[in-house]
Ligand SMILES: Nc1ncnc2c1ncn2[C@@H]1O[C@H](COP(=O)(O)OP(=O)(O)O)[C@@H](O)[C@H]1O
């Protein structure tokens with residue numbers, strides 16, 4: 423199960439385990455459904471418990487960035503472990519100001 | 522340079538097998554005593570190539586993913602990921618960062634990740650026939666009496 427936590431303004435999603443294409447397609451819909459329902463000012467993706475990620479994780483972040491723009495909110499990526507930050511560095515996501 | 526060890530693996534192109542594929546290759550490579558970061562590089566690159574077969578080569582159809590991994594006596598790992606899927610029309614363009622033909626949420630960074638995490642990436646593809654991606658990486662020998670035998 424995907425752990426999500428919200429207060430009146432923010433929605434935080436706690437990502438865990440191995441963030442590959444299989445996992446990302448499962449959780450994408452859950453995150454979008456909840457964000458559409460709550461329309462948070464800020465969607466936070468917490469990577470603390472992610473132990474593997476390939477470029478599918480970057481796609482997940484880019485897709486949520488687009489979705490939050492449509493919903494008029496912001497996206498923030500937090501607690502990225504050192505071992506997976508290399509994939510993010512390659513992606514240029516830093517330039518979007520979400521990291 | 523001689524081949525010292527090798528393994529072959531084939532499995533159905535279902536996304537649930539992405540984790541199995543990268544773990545199996547990682548387990549095979551363990552005999553070279555790689556560092557945590559070398560192992561993570563290999564797992565990530567294999568995950569990219571296998572995901573591409575599942576997402577792009579076979580699309581909604583189902584097919585077989587073939588992996589052939591070799592270890593040389595010089596400590597090099599060579600991994601071939603092969604499919605009999607749709608093939609790639611223009612390989613140089615497909616390898617450009619951010620290029621994707623893919624469905625929702627593809628980042629177009631799979632080849633960029635493979636190239637950055639491995640020493641060498643080569644792609645052979647024929648439209649309508651399939652694609653072979655070859656990944657190579659030297660595993661650094663770390664102060665140990667020739668335990669590779
Ligand atoms: N095995 C394959 N069979 C057919 N097309 C492929 C294959 N691998 C890659 N491609 C093509 O190359 C493009 C780029 O791949 P990649 O860099 O991994 O990005 P992404 O998977 O995010 O699209 C894909 O969108 C697809 O068009």
Ligand SMILES: [Mg+2]
Nearest residue numbers: 569572573631
């Ligand atoms: Mg890809």
